[in-house]
Amino acid sequence: MEKLDDILFYQLDKAIRTYRQFAQHRIMSAGFELTIDQWLVLQAIVDDPNRNQQEVAEAAFKDFASVTRIIELLVKKGFLNRSIHPDDRRRFLLTPTEKTDRELANIRSITMQNRKTALKGIPEADFDCLHQCLNQIINNCKKS
Amino acid sequence: MEKLDDILFYQLDKAIRTYRQFAQHRIMSAGFELTIDQWLVLQAIVDDPNRNQQEVAEAAFKDFASVTRIIELLVKKGFLNRSIHPDDRRRFLLTPTEKTDRELANIRSITMQNRKTALKGIPEADFDCLHQCLNQIINNCKKS
DNA sequence: CAAATATAATTGATATATCAATTATATTTG
């Protein structure tokens, strides 16, 4: 029987999850109250507040339903204000609150450190290889 | 603002999730009733039925609590029998049922195809690079 | 314009992840 660790996809899964656990712990112990997924969604909204939820979902690579629920939490936690969109009553207008920018900036510095730590010892030359391989996998698996 | 796609970890996440969605769809449309995670846990048990649940969790890179719940489902679906372990009443004795081997073998052939499709176009030479990079990330992020 | 269709978002159900608390049993230690 092949060892699970020899299977590329198992290793891929393990790598991203190990990183997520690591990063989440560091964000929490620094006293922040956002999960990585909440951070991703919030960042996607701040980057372009005109996005509707489906565009946010696509940007953050999340499910529509998840985005609905995550935004719910972000509103509850006071990072977003939600009001009805003036041009389309099916949509919401999502506006980051005052504390949002500060929080995002603070988390960003931790995230930068996390990435650096996680990538330590990987030669520059391998980055391209990684990016290309991952892109190829994404394209191969994308539903057409 | 950096594009999310330029961030290695975002791409990593996207790659494994795209693969998972792809693989899960193909397993389902072939008429099987196991999720990838259930398959992983079941495989870990079949590989070595002497494992206790914590060892299963470690092998499948899952949380203890998740393993409890996944085993619950596997028992319900008739892939495992659960009885009290003769040597240690805190443990359970998990025995694959008759249909388990057949099911695993059938899914295996689909999984092989899936992996092949997902890796199409990636040069052999890049595999080592990938494995090494992922391992490095796992080690860098592992809690010590 | 009214009916049909499309779109934006939500909701419900089920699966998995994570953390903390709990239960039951086994082992260790004074």
Place this chain on the structure above:
DNA sequence: CAAATATAATTGATATATCAATTATATTTG
């Protein structure tokens, strides 16, 4: 040996993923 501690597994609470169904509004079409 009894009390303290360790271990195996479960349970509860909350977050996220996925699919299908639903609701509300907007747009299209006959």
